[in-house]
Amino acid sequence: MDLAKTLEDPRLLPLLPSIYVAWADGELSATEMTTLCDRVDEIEGIDVDCKEALGAWLNAEEPPQPNDLAALLSTIRRMAAGLAEPERLDLASLAAEIVYTARPGSPLRAPEARAIAEIESLLGVMGPELTRSILQVPSERTEVDASPSFDPASLGRFLDGPRADIRGRMRRLLVQPRFRYRHDISRDDYREVVLAWTKEIAERGIGPIGFPVEYGGEDSMSCFIGAFTVLGHHDLSLLTKVGVQFGLFGGSIARLGTKRHHDAYLEAAGNASLLGCFAMTETDHGSNVRDLETMAVFNRTTDEFVITTPHDGARKDYIGNAAKHGTAAVVFARLLVGGEDHGVHALYVPLRNESGETLDGIRIEDCGPKIGLEGVDNGRIWFDGARVPRTALLDRFASVDDEGVYHSDIPSPGRRFFTTIGTLVGGRVSVGAASISVAKSALAIAIRYATKRRQFGAQGEPEIVILDYPTHQRRLMPRLAATYAYHFAFEQLIDDYVAGDMDSRVLEAQAAGLKAYGSWHAIDTVQACREACGGAGYLAENRFGALRADADVFTTYEGDNTVLAQLVTKSLLSDYQLQFADMNVLGTIRFLATKAFESVREAAPAIGGADERHLRDRKWHLDIFRWRSDHHVSALAARIKKRLDGGMESAEAFTAVQDHVLATARTHIEYLVLDRFAAAIATNENEDEREVLNLLCDLWVLTRIEHNRGWFLEHGRLSAGASKEIRKLAIRLSGEVREQARPLVDAFLIPDGVLAAPIAR
Amino acid sequence: MDLAKTLEDPRLLPLLPSIYVAWADGELSATEMTTLCDRVDEIEGIDVDCKEALGAWLNAEEPPQPNDLAALLSTIRRMAAGLAEPERLDLASLAAEIVYTARPGSPLRAPEARAIAEIESLLGVMGPELTRSILQVPSERTEVDASPSFDPASLGRFLDGPRADIRGRMRRLLVQPRFRYRHDISRDDYREVVLAWTKEIAERGIGPIGFPVEYGGEDSMSCFIGAFTVLGHHDLSLLTKVGVQFGLFGGSIARLGTKRHHDAYLEAAGNASLLGCFAMTETDHGSNVRDLETMAVFNRTTDEFVITTPHDGARKDYIGNAAKHGTAAVVFARLLVGGEDHGVHALYVPLRNESGETLDGIRIEDCGPKIGLEGVDNGRIWFDGARVPRTALLDRFASVDDEGVYHSDIPSPGRRFFTTIGTLVGGRVSVGAASISVAKSALAIAIRYATKRRQFGAQGEPEIVILDYPTHQRRLMPRLAATYAYHFAFEQLIDDYVAGDMDSRVLEAQAAGLKAYGSWHAIDTVQACREACGGAGYLAENRFGALRADADVFTTYEGDNTVLAQLVTKSLLSDYQLQFADMNVLGTIRFLATKAFESVREAAPAIGGADERHLRDRKWHLDIFRWRSDHHVSALAARIKKRLDGGMESAEAFTAVQDHVLATARTHIEYLVLDRFAAAIATNENEDEREVLNLLCDLWVLTRIEHNRGWFLEHGRLSAGASKEIRKLAIRLSGEVREQARPLVDAFLIPDGVLAAPIAR
Ligand SMILES: Cc1cc2nc3c(=O)[nH]c(=O)nc-3n(C[C@H](O)[C@H](O)[C@H](O)COP(=O)(O)OP(=O)(O)OC[C@H]3O[C@@H](n4cnc5c(N)ncnc54)[C@H](O)[C@@H]3O)c2cc1C
Numbered sequence A, B: 001m002d003l004a005k006t007l008e009d010p011r012l013l014p015l016l017p018s019i020y021v022a023w024a025d026g027e028l029s030a031t032e033m034t035t036l037c038d039r040v041d042e043i044e045g046i047d048v049d050c051k052e053a054l055g056a057w058l059n060a061e062e063p064p065q066p067n068d069l070a071a072l073l074s075t076i077r078r079m080a081a082g083l084a085e086p087e088r089l090d091l092a093s094l095a096a097e098i099v100y101t102a103r104p105g106s107p108l109r110a111p112e113a114r115a116i117a118e119i120e121s122l123l124g125v126m127g128p129e130l131t132r133s134i135l136q137v138p139s140e141r142t143e144v145d146a147s148p149s150f151d152p153a154s155l156g157r158f159l160d161g162p163r164a165d166i167r168g169r170m171r172r173l174l175v176q177p178r179f180r181y182r183h184d185i186s187r188d189d190y191r192e193v194v195l196a197w198t199k200e201i202a203e204r205g206i207g208p209i210g211f212p213v214e215y216g217g218e219d220s221m222s223c224f225i226g227a228f229t230v231l232g233h234h235d236l237s238l239l240t241k242v243g244v245q246f247g248l249f250g251g252s253i254a255r256l257g258t259k260r261h262h263d264a265y266l267e268a269a270g271n272a273s274l275l276g277c278f279a280m281t282e283t284d285h286g287s288n289v290r291d292l293e294t295m296a297v298f299n300r301t302t303d304e305f306v307i308t309t310p311h312d313g314a315r316k317d318y319i320g321n322a323a324k325h326g327t328a329a330v331v332f333a334r335l336l337v338g339g340e341d342h343g344v345h346a347l348y349v350p351l352r353n354e355s356g357e358t359l360d361g362i363r364i365e366d367c368g369p370k371i372g373l374e375g376v377d378n379g380r381i382w383f384d385g386a387r388v389p390r391t392a393l394l395d396r397f398a399s400v401d402d403e404g405v406y407h408s409d410i411p412s413p414g415r416r417f418f419t420t421i422g423t424l425v426g427g428r429v430s431v432g433a434a435s436i437s438v439a440k441s442a443l444a445i446a447i448r449y450a451t452k453r454r455q456f457g458a459q460g461e462p463e464i465v466i467l468d469y470p471t472h473q474r475r476l477m478p479r480l481a482a483t484y485a486y487h488f489a490f491e492q493l494i495d496d497y498v499a500g501d502m503d504s505r506v507l508e509a510q511a512a513g514l515k516a517y518g519s520w521h522a523i524d525t526v527q528a529c530r531e532a533c534g535g536a537g538y539l540a541e542n543r544f545g546a547l548r549a550d551a552d553v554f555t556t557y558e559g560d561n562t563v564l565a566q567l568v569t570k571s572l573l574s575d576y577q578l579q580f581a582d583m584n585v586l587g588t589i590r591f592l593a594t595k596a597f598e599s600v601r602e603a604a605p606a607i608g609g610a611d612e613r614h615l616r617d618r619k620w621h622l623d624i625f626r627w628r629s630d631h632h633v634s635a636l637a638a639r640i641k642k643r644l645d646g647g648m649e650s651a652e653a654f655t656a657v658q659d660h661v662l663a664t665a666r667t668h669i670e671y672l673v674l675d676r677f678a679a680a681i682a683t684n685e686n687e688d689e690r691e692v693l694n695l696l697c698d699l700w701v702l703t704r705i706e707h708n709r710g711w712f713l714e715h716g717r718l719s720a721g722a723s724k725e726i727r728k729l730a731i732r733l734s735g736e737v738r739e740q741a742r743p744l745v746d747a748f749l750i751p752d753g754v755l756a757a758p759i760a761r
C-alpha cells in the first residue's frame, strides 16, 4: 500500500499527529501498537478502508519507511502552518485544529477527541512539548518549583473527576488563539466576538451536549456543567451567553416543553442557528417571580395567546440575548384562560425575523452599559399584544386543549409554579460551580505572583518573597482551602443533580445554598487576591478587574444570594416531614421548638480540647458542624414559635427572624461543604494527595470555627483555651499550606493562555 | 446716578442676583440693608466707584424704580441664558457661573463667594428654588419623607463643620453640567475631560488653595482636603488627578523644596499651567520605597545630577500624569555625591518640552488599561542619563553646596528618609477621608433605592419595602453607622493635621491606620450596596461599578493597607518612649511584656452586664475598646519578647507575629474612631441630632463588639448572655436606624446631580 497516498484521506486527518509520534520516538512495542489500534477502532465513522490504511501505518512488522514518515511530517507541518501559534497546543488540540480548518463543517467529535487524548497518554507524552518537537519550535522556559509533596497533574485529574474528558476538551479549545481575550474592541464588536465563540462551542458539540442525542446532544448534563466550569476560567460574558443559550433557553424548552417543542427547536438551539432568551425577570419583579405581571391571555377564537406588558414596571428586564441576537424567547407570563388566572407559565415567543427586526407587538431596548458582562446583549422587552399560537405554551406541566380548556396534573398553582422553576435548578448548579472557577483563577494569579514578588528585607539580603509574610498567608491560604472545599461540594452537587435520584426539594435547597455561599466566597476571594498583588493587581491585563466586575453578578442572577439563602433554611424547617408553607406550619414549628431542641441539646458533641490532635479530628469537625446546624434550626424554630404564639402570621414571623434564618443557612451549608470535602478525600487513593487535601480541610474548618468562635464560646462548645489554640493553629496551617500553594493552584489545570495574567507567568 | 448704566460694570457682576433678590421680596429693613452693605464691603477688589454704585442700588431711602429692577432682571436672565441648566444652581453658584462666563480669566474668588453665600443666608433663602424664581423655571417635584427626627440640612452643616464653606463651593461647582460624568467617550477623550476639569478646579482657586498666599493659594490645607472629600463623591479619576497635581506634585515642591523651587514652580503648579508627576514607586519597589534604585549621581564638573534607571525593575511605575500630561516630575532617587550613597531624595525633573515630546534621557510608556481610574494617565518612566542642575534637588532636608559637598541637618539617612516621607502624610489623610465619601455615595444610592423598592408580600397587600427586611437593615445600617464613625474620625484627623501640633509620629500612624481601615470599610460598603440593589445595582448608570473599580485602588495607593496597618502597631510599641526600630527595642519590648501587661490586666473594665443600659453605656464602650487595644499591645510585646529571647532578630520577630500586629492595629483604630465619634457628638448642640448620632454610635460599637465577640469572650470581658444580648440589640438598633436612614444619607449633602444614579432619585 502506498502510505503517502493515504495522507489525503480526510478521515485519517485527526490521527496523523498521533501516528507520527508513535514512530518518531523509536519503535513501538507490539502491545503498544495493538492498544493503539484498539483505540482507533473505537472511533466512530471510520470505515474499513480507512482502518486498513491505519493498520498499514501502524504495522510493527513492516514499519513505515523514512520517506513515508517525512511525507507524514510535512503534511502535518503544512496543515499546522495555517494555525496561529500551534506550538501552544497539545497533541489532541493540534489534531482538533487541523480537522477544524481542513474539514470544515465536520469538527472533531467527542469519541475521536477522546481516542486521541488516550493515545497521547498511552504514548506517555503530555502537553504542548510534543507539538513543539513536531513543529520544531523551541520550547519555552519553564520554571521549576521546590519539590511539591504531590503530583499536581495527578491531583488535577482527581479534581476533574468523572468530567475529566470534557474539561480537557474545553481547555484545549480555549487555548486556541481565536479565544484570546478581547478588551481592545468596542462593545458592539465584543458582543459579536462572544457570539462567534458561542457558535463555535455549539458547533464543537459542547453547547448542546446536555440535550438528548436525537437533537444533536449527548444527553449529558454532567458534561455540560463540566465544560461550564472550565468556561468559568475564561471570559464570563461567554460563560453567560452559553448559559443563556443552551442552559436557560434550550434547557427550558427541553424541560418545560414537550416533543412538539423539542422537534421544532432543540436542534437549532443546540447548534446556535436559533438564538434565544430566557425572559423571566421584570423590572418590578426579580426575586419574587411568582408575581410577574406579563399577561398571556388565551383567545379562543383565534386559538392564540395574546401577550401584553400591562405597565412599564412589568417589562422584561436584564434579559440576556435580547438586545441584539435573540430571535425567540421563552417568556414567563400569567396565563389567563377563559378569564381565569392560572399563574405564571412559560411560552415560546418569536422576537425577531430573519433580518433581525423585532416582530409585531414586540419592543426591545438595550439595558445599556453594565458593570461587567459587556459581551452579553442584555435587553428589555415590552409586549404589546404579541400573538403566538396555542401550541407556544411549553406544556409539560399544564396545557390548554383544543376546546380551550386548561389542564394540569398539578392542582395547586403555587406548587405548579415551583415545579416549573424547580426544573431549572441546573442553572444554579452551573453558575455556583463556575463561581468557584473564578476563585481558582484569582488564586492562581495571586499565588503565583506572591511566590516570586519580593518586598522588604534585611540590609544586604534578598528581599522577602511576599507569600512568606504571615499576613499574606492568612489572606490567601484559607481562601485557597475554602476553594478546594467548595470545589468538592459542587462536584457532588453536580453528580447528585445528574443522577436525579435526590429529593428535589433537598437538591434545590443545596443548589441555592451552595450557589449563594459559593459565589460570595468567589467575589471575596477575587478582591483579596487583587489587593494581594498591589499596584500590579490593578492593571487590567492581570485580569482581576474583569474577574470581579463579571463575577459580581453571580451574587444576583440565578437568584439573589440573600433570597436563596432563605430557601435553604425553609427547606431545613420542612425537613422534619412537614411543609413550612403549608397548614401544618404551626405544628412543625412547635415540634421543632420543643422536642427537636431537646434532642439537639442531648446530642451535643464534647467540648473541644485544646490539643492539636483533637482540633484536627475530622469526626469532631463533622460532629460540631452538624450540631451547630441542628442547634440553629431548633433555636430558630423556637424563635418563630414565640412569634406565632404571640399571634404573628407565619410569613411575617419568618421575616422577623431573618437574621437567624441566614445564620442557619450558613451553618447548614458549611456542614454540607465539610461533609462533601471529607467524603471526597476518602475516595482519593493517593496518600500524598490525601495528606495535602486533609491539610486544606483542616485549615478550612479551623478558619470557619475561628470566624464563628463567638458562637461556639457562647454555646459552651469551646473553651477559651481551645479557641485561642485554634487561631494559632490556623496561622500555622496557613504556613504549611503555603509550602504547597503553587502546586495546589497548578492542580486547577487552568491553561496559561486562559489564565493570561502576565504576573502569573 | 443712572442705575441701569452700572449694570455694565464687570465688578458688580457677581452681586447682581443678590441685589435683585434683595428688592424682589418687597422692601428690605434698614438693618438688613446695612448688613448687606457691610458684607459687600468685605469683598476684595471692589473699588470706591463700584461701592458707590452698589450703595445706590441698595439705598433704602431711594429704592430702585421698577424699570431699574426690570433692567437688572433682564441682564441676569440674558447672562443666565448662556448657561446650561441654570435652574439647578443656588444664588452663589449662579453668580459664580455668570462671572465665569462673562469675566473669563478672573473667576469668583473665595471672599466674593463667601459674601454671596452669606447674603443668601441673610435673605433667608437657600438652594436652587430662588434661582428658579428669578429665571422663572417651574420647580421640581420634591419627595417628602416620613417626618425625620432631625433636620438633615442642619446635621449636614454639622458634618461639614469648619469646612462647610469650601464644601459648599465644591458641591456647587460639581453640579455644573460641564462636570457631568462621561462614560460615553474613549479613554483618550476621557483623559482630556479629566484634565479640563482639573484645570477648572485650578482656575477656580481650589486646586492651589493649600499653597501659600504668595503663590496663589490661601494657605489652607483644611480647605484643600475639604474640597477633596467632596470630589470623593464625583469622578475618582478627577479626584486622583487633583491629588497628584496639587497634593503630591505641588505639595512635595512646597514641603520638600525651598524658596527657589517655590518661586519657580508653585504658582504654575497651582494654576495647572505646569502639570507634574510624583514619581516615587518603581516596578520592583512599591511598599518598600526606602530601597528605590533610581540613581541621581552628582557630577562635580558640570554641577549636575545625572539620573539613571539601572535596570527595568527600577523604572518608575504607575505614575499619575506621566503617560500624557505631565511636563515635569518630582523624582525620588538615591543621591550619590562623591561616590557616597546618601539614600533616597527628591529632585525636580522636567520630562517633556512644550510640544509634549519627552526630553533627552527620558523614556515614557503608558501603563495600559487599569481596573478603574481610566481618566488618569498613569505611566512608566525610564531615565537614561537625564541631566538636571544641582538646584533641582528639593533641598529642605538636605543639600549639595557650591563645592559639591552634601549637607543635612538630619544625620541618619533612615531618619532623613522618613522625615521626607512624613511630610507627605497629607496624601493619606486626603485619600482616607475621600474613601469615606465613596462609602457615603454608595449608601445614599442603596438606601434611597431600598426605601422605594418593593419585593414579596402577602397576597393582595402591597409588597414589602426591601429596607424593611431585617437582613437588608443588617446589611446597610451598621455600614451607615460605621460611615458616620469614620467621618468624624477623619474630620478630627484633618483638624489635627492642619493644626500641626500633634507629634508627627502619632499623626502619621493615625493617618496610616485610618486610611487603611477607612478604605477597607469603603470598598466593603460599595460591594454590599451594589448587591443590595439587585440587578439594578449592576447597571453602570447606577454607579456602583465606577465607585468600586475606582475606589478599589484606595487600598493600594498612598500605601498598601496591610503595610500601613503595621505602621500603626509599630508606633504603638514605640509610644512607650522607646523606638521600636532603635537599639532599645529589646528594652521596650521587655518593658511592655511585663510591667505594662500587669497594669493592663489591673485596669480591666468590668465584665459587661447583659442589660441594655449597660450595653449602651458610652463610658463602658470607651473603656473596653481602650482596654482591648492596650491588651493587644502588651500581649503582642510578650509574643515578640519570647522570640527575641529565643534569639530572633527584631524585624524577623515582628514579621513572625504579623497576624497579631494587624489585630492590634485594628483594635487601636477602632478605639480611635470611637473616641472621635463620641467626642464629636458631645460638641453638637442640637438634642435631636445628638440622639440620632448616639444611636448610630451605639450601633457601630455593638456591631464591632459582636464581630469580635470571640475575643471578648476568650478574655472574660463578656458573659455568654451579654454576648447574645449584643447581637439582639444590634439587630434592633439596625431597625431603629432604618427609620432615619433616608434623612441620614440626605445629611451627607451629596447633590443629586453628583450622585446621579437614576435609582437614587
Ligand atoms: C447581568 C444580568 C443578567 C440577567 N439575565 C437574566 C436573564 O437572562 N433572564 C432573566 O429572566 N433574568 C435575568 N436577570 C435578572 C436577575 O435574575 C435578577 O436581577 C435577580 O433575580 C434579582 O432580582 P432583582 O434585580 O429584581 O432584585 P430584587 O429582587 O429587587 O432584590 C433587591 C434586593 O432586595 C433584597 N431582597 C429582595 N427580597 C428580599 C427578601 N424577601 N428578604 C430579604 N431581602 C430581600 C435582595 O437581597 C436584594 O439585595 C439578569 C440580571 C443581570 C444583572
Ligand SMILES: Cc1cc2nc3c(=O)[nH]c(=O)nc-3n(C[C@H](O)[C@H](O)[C@H](O)COP(=O)(O)OP(=O)(O)OC[C@H]3O[C@@H](n4cnc5c(N)ncnc54)[C@H](O)[C@@H]3O)c2cc1C
Pocket: A453, A454, A455, A456, A466, A469, A471, A472, A531, A532, A533, A534, A535, A536, A538, B244, B278, B279, B280, B281, B283, B284, B285, B286, B287, B288, B317, B318, B319, B320, B370, B373, B378, B553, B556, B557, B558, B559, B560, B561, B562, B563
Ligand atoms: C492607579 C495607581 C496610581 C498610582 N499612582 C502613583 C503615583 O502617582 N506615584 C507613585 O509614586 N506611585 C503611584 N502608585 C503606586 C502605589 O503607590 C503602589 O502600587 C503601592 O505603594 C503598592 O506598592 P506595590 O504595587 O509595589 O505593591 P507591593 O509592595 O509589591 O505589595 C504587594 C502585596 O504584598 C504585600 N506586602 C508587601 N510588603 C509586605 C509586608 N512587609 N508585610 C506583609 N505584606 C506585605 C502587600 O500587602 C500587597 O498586598 C500608583 C498605583 C496605582 C495602582
